[in-house]
Amino acid sequence: MSLPNLSRALGENQRLNRKLESQLDFLRKSEERFRSLVEASQDAIVISDEQGHILSLNHAAEKMFGYEEREIEGQPLTILMPERYQARHLAGMRRVVATGTSRYLGKPLEFWGRRQDGHEFPLELNISSWIAEEKINFGGIIRDVSERTHLEMQIRTTQKMEAIGTLAGGIAHDFNNILVPILACTEMVLTTEAAGSENWHNLQAVLKAAHRARELVKQILVFSREREHEVAPVQVAPVVKESLKLLKASLPSTIEVVQQLEGEGVTILADSTQIHQVVMNLCTNAYYAMREQGGILEVTLAEVKISPDDSASHGLAPGAYLVLSVTDTGSGMDPTTIARIFDPYFTTKKFGEGTGLGLAMVHGIVKKYGGDIKVYSEPGQGSSFQVYFPVLDKSEHGLDFIIAAPMVRGNERILLVDDELPIAQSMQKMLEFHGYQVVIKTDSAEALAAFRLAPREFDLVITDQTMPELTGEQLALELKKIRPEIPIILCTGFSATMDEAKARALGIEAFFMKPVLIKEITEAIRRILDKIKVVHRSD
Template sequence: MVDTTRPKCGFPWPGRYWLIGLGGGLLIVLLWVGAVADIARFRRLTLEYNERELSSLARALAEQTARSLQGIEFILVRTSTWALDPRRTQTSPADSDAFLREEINGVPQIHHLEIFDAAGNRTATTLLTTKPLSVADRTYFQQLQRASGNALAISEPFKSLSEGRPMFVVARRLEDAQGQFKGAIVAGIEYEYFRKFYEQVGLGPGTAIRLLRTDGTPVVVFEDRLPADRTQTQTRYVHRPVPHFPLAIEVSREEAVALAMWRTLTIDELIGAAVLSLFIMVLAVALVRQLRNLRRVNSQLRSSQQRWRAVFDNAPVGIMLLRPRDHYMAVNPSFQRMVGYSTAELEQMMPADITHPDDIQLTQRHIDQLVCGEHDSVRFEKRYLHRDGRVVWTVMNIARVTVSVEPSHRAAPHLTDLLVSTVEDVTQRRDDEQARRLLESQLRQSQKLEALGTFAGGIAHDFNNILGAILGYGERALHAVAKGSPEQRYVEQMLKAGDRARSLVERILTFSRSGLTTRLPVHVEQVITETIDLMRIRLPDTIRLDVQLDAPYAFIAGDPAHLHQVVTNLCSNAVHAMPHGGTIRLELALHRLEAPRSFSHGALGPGDFVRLSVRDSGVGISPELLERIFNPFFTTRKAGEGTGLGLALVEGIVREYSGAVNVRSAPGEGASFDVYLPVIDAVEADVDPLRAALPLGNGQSVLLVDDEEALVGLGEEVLAELRYEPIGFTSSEAAWLAFHANPQRFDVVVTDQTMPNMTGIELALRIHAIRPDIPILLVSGNNSAVLEREAKAIHISAVLRKPVRQADIARALSRVLAREDDETAT
């Protein structure tokens, strides 16, 4: 079995490149977040390490400073003991100075040693000077005065007056056994000793070491400043008190110096993150390109398969794939529709199962030629049997192709022969060809009918003129004979015959005009009764006519001649359906529809209708013919027996009257035609139109025009009898000249339509150009909707149909003249 379905894509999301970008971006973000976190952690650790380093250094310096100061303190304590010894008073100043020099000998941090009394005056010194000196105003001396016990005081740094060297002093309070202040032992300390010591620590640029008093006053300061081009940043400080002394060590370092290694590590970290980010981006781009290539390949594969599938599924011809002498492997929808079977059903069938029996051998012979290699492809016509039993004519093209087939189990692919066939349905083409030949025949027939209609129209016009004279003089003869005499009955029968002849002319004119005439109230039952009387004369003896009329007050808006044609054609069709005799049942009844309803030919809304039913007991109509019976020129009769226009004329008239036709039939069960026509409200006249009182004139002047001299003479007599003043002309040109000479002479114009040189329409146009208000009556033996529209467009008052009876002309003149009087009065 060949799989014709669309294959699934092996890679489910080749087009979702944003997922790759999102994943790569997320990985880069995580990488940079980790890098930033590491940088922040390195910074914190670096600062913590700096704090620990500075703290350790400050503690070591504080201890070292304490040891240095302890040596100084020891000298001050020993000197204080000597200075307070009572025997010191017996020592000369020179000996005292010598003693002090001996005390500081070998102590580099002490510059000099001096003793001051309670008043602040110097009493002994190691300096080689005899100049008196008082320290009473010195801050440290005053602190010692206010202190108690063996207090120590340390001064702020200053420059010595003798040498200008920076130093500070450490002084010890002297007091006697009673606690009285006796002076101070002052040791001048070398500033540079401590500064050089701090310098030797070598903390590097950006660091500083300060020896501070408890009040924050700097005593010794060493600063290793940054280069001038380096920006100063925040400074980190660490304080450590000097044990047993009112001093503290402050070690500081610029944060930029402390973070120097961190910056190096940060740069390395950023470079590494940037390199990894670039690698990820390159990897993502490479992956996207690879996926695009994969998607392009997949897209090309899908496009190829979609094109093949689109051609296979939407081809206007059938396509099928099968092995020789095997079941169908694949068929497209066109072939399925062609034979009426689904894919699943065809896969279980052999080609012979749906081939017409007469074409099975033909098909097999062509397939054998392909299999034997005689031909690569063949083309021939064959017939299929549709699921519903009808025959489908096709043109087949079959080609043999060799393909590689992969079996479902693990085995090597092998080559096999397949048959690819295209099937074109030519049933409609054959039907169209037959229909074309039939239409050509019908066209020739219609051309004959058209010529006959033209000929009939000419004859009808002349015949109407003859009928006009017959009916006109017949009416005058009817008025001249005595009532109740045999002559009156003879004349009345003559007039009825003339009316039937008039109806016959109307039927003849149906072939030569298009559209319907003006619709008037038509008494349905009366027209059908007259038509049945005419039909009975022509019915064969083997056919019985059963009539049931039950609509005595039904009127429709139309033309009696059209209703006559409907009844006649339906009955003629019924007679043709009963070649061996039978019964025609004609019924007329009122019918009311409460809701919209559809019929076999037309649909009707709610309302009142008159239903004309014609049923026969003939051979019936097959379903395939039932759909075509109303087609023009369609007939089941032999050549020369009918034109196929009867039922088409019925359907056209009913449709024009807004009605519907319902047909029911089956072979051998006869046929039933129900015609529904909408009814109107109308009252049947009780007075015989031949004896009804006619409206009379008042001496109005009537311009009468007709090319038939007999009709002009008859018209003048009729108009004079109706108390009008007629002026008759047998030439439209002469009538126009008379009117043009004196337009105000005439009150109304009655003119024929078909006349030589100038028609009635043309004459009316000329007359209205001079007197637009004058009423004009147009008389024609071939009334049509076109003529009536033309007459209405040029404001002709009325159109009368030949032959015109006295009552018709009397009522028409009375109506138009009364309308003119009303307009004049207004």
């Protein structure tokens, strides 16, 4: 080759080399940009070959699944998913390789992932495929949707509870109305029997059972609606007993419930429904810890004294406390878990089996009432929760006190309004038994008309809340327009729109949830009417 031709060839070769280097540099920069984009993505990105072996993954995927790229490269994709999905996933990949198409490509899919520690979580998956070096590659863009799924579950739970609330409200109203004649007639007959006789004891048993049914309805409503919590003196022992009765009905025979409840008559200042929630949450968690192997659930209640010397070690002020202990023989907890169990949304349960709010709620309730909760647990040794409630005093106002209380009598004229005739008749008998003159009306419009004709013929009005035409609230307002000083007692089996605070704001003198005990309503009637007499005398 001549020198000029060689020179030209070398020049062309250099030009081609420069062009190739420029293209390689462009490819390197392009790859770097692509890699930077992939690494910067908040979503996990995993790439595999057509055999389903992992070729690469980004930092978000490492963080999501708990693996580093170097330890997972070449591993099958199936290690990133629960076993129940693996066979179906591999069959889908083989179908794409064989046909080149799939109805799942390019569409967001709801799926489940599995982290290195075995924890499963919900995810959203978008799969794509492409040809590289005459082979099919697969890419998956993965988004952890645990938080979104939690929110959706909370919305569904809220909607479900609203529906349950409506149903429970109707049942509570009807059931409470059934209890009204049972309580009224039993209380009346009880006063005619000699104390200590066989009939007297039998009637006491009926009355106590009806009273428990009355309290049970209140507890059912706790789970079906939100309401303002009414802080008042509460005897904890009866609340714990009723809670355990509810719980035992749903526990398997492999779990033995042992209870030792002391502190009868000891009261704390709290809302009884929230104490019920505390008991149920602690016992439900204990059951969960033992549900696979079974075991013993022990619930104790006892009064203790904390001296000034022990105050600092307990973290509580000196004084008397009622201690509720819930102990299980389950799997126990390590120190790391114990440190977090009261954190909102922290849960050791599988996804979908718990919200992580139960113990956080228990902690909040206990602290609100000036108490404390202590936890003792070791892995494999079970757990024990001890809840401290400050004692208020010894209560004399238990059910036995109500049964034994002397009758409060009167002779005033009462207008009684209830759209259910059996309820109206039983309350009429109960009030007449105590000396009152009672006119009953089962139609609120008729009751308003009768009062309008002779407003001075009545000293007090007792009305139901839920009635056709005029509700108890509407009737009370109309009666007050005719005679502003007429005292009114409002009763209801259940109402989502009326409570004691609202009744007071409307000028209604007293508000009762059905079924009303004789002692409760007769004392209220006497107190209201005597107060009016005092005012009249001073005038």
